[in-house]
Amino acid sequence: LAETCQRTGIEFMSTAFDLDSFAYIDEIVNFHKISSSDITNYPLLKAAGMSGKPIYLSVGASMDHEITAALDTLRAHGSEDITLLHCVLNYPTDEAGAFLSNINRLRTVFSGVEVGYSDHVIYGDGEALCTAWTRGARVIEKHFTMNKQISGNDHLHSMDPSDITHLINRIYRIEGLSGDLS
Numbered sequence: 001l002a003e004t005c006q007r008t009g010i011e012f013m014s015t016a017f018d019l020d021s022f023a024y025i026d027e028i029v030n031f032h033k034i035s036s037s038d039i040t041n042y043p044l045l046k047a048a049g050m051s052g053k054p055i056y057l058s059v060g061a062s063m064d065h066e067i068t069a070a071l072d073t074l075r076a077h078g079s080e081d082i083t084l085l086h087c088v089l090n091y092p093t094d095e096a097g098a099f100l101s102n103i104n105r106l107r108t109v110f111s112g113v114e115v116g117y118s119d120h121v122i123y124g125d126g127e128a129l130c131t132a133w134t135r136g137a138r139v140i141e142k143h144f145t146m147n148k149q150i151s152g153n154d155h156l157h158s159m160d161p162s163d164i165t166h167l168i169n170r171i172y173r174i175e176g177l178s179g180d181l182s
Contacts, residue, residue: 002028011030012029014028014033015034016032017035018044019043019047022044026053029053030054031053032051032054032055033057033085036060036087039058040066045070045074046073048074048079049073049077051078054082055074056083057070057084058087059084059106060087060089064109071110082113083139084113085139086100086103086116086117086132087141088120090120091153092120092153092156092157093128095128098119098121098128100117100132103117103132103137107136114138114139116137117132117137117141118140119140122156123163126170130167130171133171133174134174134178143157144158144164145160146160148160
């Protein structure tokens with residue numbers, strides 16, 4: 001998969017859940033994504049920090065003190081480029097439960113890091129992702145499938161190729177509407 005992505009100009013990503021997997025994927029990724037389930041996995045955070053690569057840290061279901069401890073661990077081991085990803089751990093997430101205002105709260109509470117969004121809302125018309133974008137999320141993680149009809153809940157809330165094209169066009173329109181007065 002990593003080789004196919006490289007040939008086609010797609011950034012390959014994989015999330016490690018243990019140190020052996022981390023060592024394997026460290027050689028084939030340009031950044032590391034840490035799952036919210038591993039926010040207190042300090043050996044994994046230490047390894048990620050020591051990699052010298054950008055870190056995307058998902059913070060779904062985490063308390064602020066856990067996020068602070070994870071950031072401290074990453075920074076103590078060399079990480080400087082860290083993005084927190086707001087997410088909700090329901091698969092799929094109901095639109096009313098997406099709590100996108102947390103993007104702004106995370107940016108305020110944890111200064112010095114970027115804040116993005118890991119989305120599990122059924123795509124629909126891209127409202128959740130576009131709202132996250134307007135709240136400043138410039139890193140967006142969304143599951144991908146070639147066919148949303150395949151069984152299993154990941155496919156149900158994933159994007160397909162048509163959704164990605166639609167989302168990119170909507171974000172370009174939002175950016176055009178926003179303008180730049182500086």
